Amino acid sequence: MSINLLMNFPLTFMFYECRMKVDIIYGGVCVDMTITRLPDAELAIMKIIWQCGGSATSVDIMRELEGKKQWAVTTVLNFLARLAKKGFLSVRRENKANIYTSIIDEEIYLQAESASFLERLHDNSLTGLFASLYGGQAISQDDLAELRRFIDEKAGEAQ
Numbered sequence: 001m002s003i004n005l006l007m008n009f010p011l012t013f014m015f016y017e018c019r020m021k022v023d024i025i026y027g028g029v030c031v032d033m034t035i036t037r038l039p040d041a042e043l044a045i046m047k048i049i050w051q052c053g054g055s056a057t058s059v060d061i062m063r064e065l066e067g068k069k070q071w072a073v074t075t076v077l078n079f080l081a082r083l084a085k086k087g088f089l090s091v092r093r094e095n096k097a098n099i100y101t102s103i104i105d106e107e108i109y110l111q112a113e114s115a116s117f118l119e120r121l122h123d124n125s126l127t128g129l130f131a132s133l134y135g136g137q138a139i140s141q142d143d144l145a146e147l148r149r150f151i152d153e154k155a156g157e158a159q
Contacts, residue, residue, distance in 0.1 A: 035104060035108070035109060035112040035113075036086055037113060037116060038083075038086075038088070038109075041071075041079060042079050042082060042083055042086075042088075044065075044069070045061060045076065045079045045080065045083060046083065046088060046089075046102065046104075046106075046109070047106075048060075048061050048064045048065070049061070049089070049100060049101075049102050050102060050106040051064070052064070054101060054102045055099055055100065055101040055102070056099075056100055057097045057098065057099060057100070058073065058076055058077055058080065058097075058098065058100075059097070061076055061080075061100075062076060080098075080100055083100075084100070087103060087104070088102065088103055088104050089101060089102060089103060090103055130147075
């Protein structure tokens with residue numbers, strides 16, 4: 001499976017761990033990329049950047065982390081540097097602040113991570129995943145009803 005993305009910035013990064021093939025369209029040229037699975041701390045930073053509309057400064061991130069995580073500014077800056085090195089963020093200087101902009105769209109990352117999770121833990125079986133959740137009582141009757149509505153909606157769109 002491959003996913004197409006449109007990029008408007010230089011390709012000056014690399015990914016370290018293959019999870020899902022992604023075709024990125026850059027200047028009319030299709031470039032094969034892979035998406036790495038992020039550690040929880042880096043994912044928390046990316047989620048904040050995605051919630052901020054795809055771009056944020058370290059000050060914005062620290063403000064969002066207030067009361068949730070007790071990370072020092074230097075820790076957050078290290079996470080941001082790692083994310084830039086892995087190709088998840090681009091960095092540009094504006095006035096006296098660095099603006100960190102998401103390169104990988106949240107939906108694309110979630111699709112890649114979900115596909116990887118399903119493959120690793122359930123051999124690509126949605127039935128196995130839901131049976132596991134239902135057997136562990138992680139799915140309520142309300143969840144099942146919501147899932148049924150989602151499936152019916154998607155089945156109607158396919159016709």
